[in-house]
Amino acid sequence: MKTYARLPLTLVRGKGCYVFDDNGNKYLDFVAGIAVNTLGHGHPAMVKALHEQTQQMLHCSNLYHIPQQVELATKLAALSGLDQAFFCNSGAEANEAAIKLARKFFYDADSNRRTVITATNSFHGRLLSTLTATGQDKVKVGFDPLPAGFIHVPLNDLHALTHAIDANTAAVLLEPLQGEGGVNLATAEYLQGVRKLCDEHGILLMLDEVQTGIGRTGTMFACEHASIQPDIITLAKGLGGGMPIGVMLASEKVASSFSPGTHGSTFGGNPLSCTAALTVLKTIETEALLDNVKTRSQQLQQGLTDLINRFDCLVALRGQGLLLGLLCSCEVAPIINLCRQHGLLVLPAGTHVLRMLPALNISEAEVSEALMQLEKSLNEFST
Numbered sequence: 475m476k477t478y479a480r481l482p483l484t485l486v487r488g489k490g491c492y493v494f495d496d497n498g499n500k501y502l503d504f505v506a507g508i509a510v511n512t513l514g515h516g517h518p519a520m521v522k523a524l525h526e527q528t529q530q531m532l533h534c535s536n537l538y539h540i541p542q543q544v545e546l547a548t549k550l551a552a553l554s555g556l557d558q559a560f561f562c563n564s565g566a567e568a569n570e571a572a573i574k575l576a577r578k579f580f581y582d583a584d585s586n587r588r589t590v591i592t593a594t595n596s597f598h599g600r601l602l603s604t605l606t607a608t609g610q611d612k613v614k615v616g617f618d619p620l621p622a623g624f625i626h627v628p629l630n631d632l633h634a635l636t637h638a639i640d641a642n643t644a645a646v647l648l649e650p651l652q653g654e655g656g657v658n659l660a661t662a663e664y665l666q667g668v669r670k671l672c673d674e675h676g677i678l679l680m681l682d683e684v685q686t687g688i689g690r691t692g693t694m695f696a697c698e699h700a701s702i703q704p705d706i707i708t709l710a711k712g713l714g715g716g717m718p719i720g721v722m723l724a725s726e727k728v729a730s731s732f733s734p735g736t737h738g739s740t741f742g743g744n745p746l747s748c749t750a751a752l753t754v755l756k757t758i759e760t761e762a763l764l765d766n767v768k769t770r771s772q773q774l775q776q777g778l779t780d781l782i783n784r785f786d787c788l789v790a791l792r793g794q795g796l797l798l799g800l801l802c803s804c805e806v807a808p809i810i811n812l813c814r815q816h817g818l819l820v821l822p823a824g825t826h827v828l829r830m831l832p833a834l835n836i837s838e839a840e841v842s843e844a845l846m847q848l849e850k851s852l853n854e855f856s857t
């Protein structure tokens with residue numbers, strides 16, 4: 475169906491941070507499948523692990539214990555400071571699970587708390603629950619009736635949040651760094667204030683780290699920059715490095731509201747996807763990729779700042795780690811097309827932000843190459 479305005483490009487192969495089209499043309503990949511290909515393409519550890527796992531078992535159902543799932547849950551719990559994991563296949567499903575768990579938690583406590591507060595310009599997915607949670611009207615048009623129980627407040631405005639919380643509020647759901655909505659950072663002070671407000675009111679803080687989680691911002695989870703502990707974290711995208719997997723992590727107190735029959739997924743947490751996620755986590759550690767994200771981010775930010783100083787159409791740099799956005803005074807689509815012609819894949823976040831999110835193992839030379847390709851494209855655009 476015509477749900478995508480596809481670009482005139484057919485990608486057939488990838489190696490490291492490069493992808494190749496059906497005519498053999500090579501592109502430097504600063505899209506990474508929209509923050510998915512954490513280790514780039516064809517990483518030897520991933521190829522080996524998936525090859526071995528396909529010989530053992532692809533799928534067996536959550537009716538049975540799955541050792542890879544247990545190992546992954548244990549690792550994610552240790553990394554996040556949370557206790558339990560529910561596995562699914564996508565970001566939207568992880569957020570749907572979080573919304574259900576928040577409601578069930580307060581139902582079990584005989585409380586009326588049902589409403590979830592989210593931020594303006596947020597993006598939480600395309601399911602009916604998650605598009606209603608999303609703070610952008612354009613994704614909702616034509617899909618009435620939408621589920622009740624969602625309120626939106628401006629990001630980084632604690633006053634607005636304080637006024638929105640009432641006796642019906644169950645949870646606040648936030649992206650620490652909004653991706654789709656324009657690469658908008660929730661400040662550390664704001665996130666700390668939100669944590670405090672949630673504690674004062676006895677409501678849950680749920681962080682959607684579907685785009686920011688698993689090292690993208692230079693820490694395993696973006697909320698670490700604010701030193702806060704959420705009650706729930708949702709992940710997907712980069713977790714599987716290209717295999718579909720999503721997860722909701724929760725504290726034991728909250729997670730215990732899910733019991734057999736309250737939620738489920740046929741494919742969620744299957745042996746193959748869990749193997750991919752375990753390989754991503756292991757490789758981030760063995761190749762010190764969090765350090766690489768920080769160093770390459772500095773290099774990229776320096777180069778982008780130089781370009782902002784030279785090109786009138788570039789207004790400001792946004793983001794953290796390897797989720798960076800260039801705010802432009804014009805629409806970014808023509809610049810993105812020129813980049814593609816010069817062999818660089820980048821993507822928009824809204825109409826006026828050019829977004830860059832390469833694999834976490836991007837090299838110094840590749841960042842330099844991307845900056846040169848972007849500069850060429852901007853020169854051509856400006857003349």
Ligand SMILES: Cc1ncc(COP(=O)(O)O)c(C=O)c1O
Nearest residue numbers: 564565566597598599653684685
């Ligand atoms: C922050 C965030 N949450 C949720 C989603 C939805 O994820 P999925 O497309 O895997 O359902 C996205 C996708 O862009 C996202 O960026």
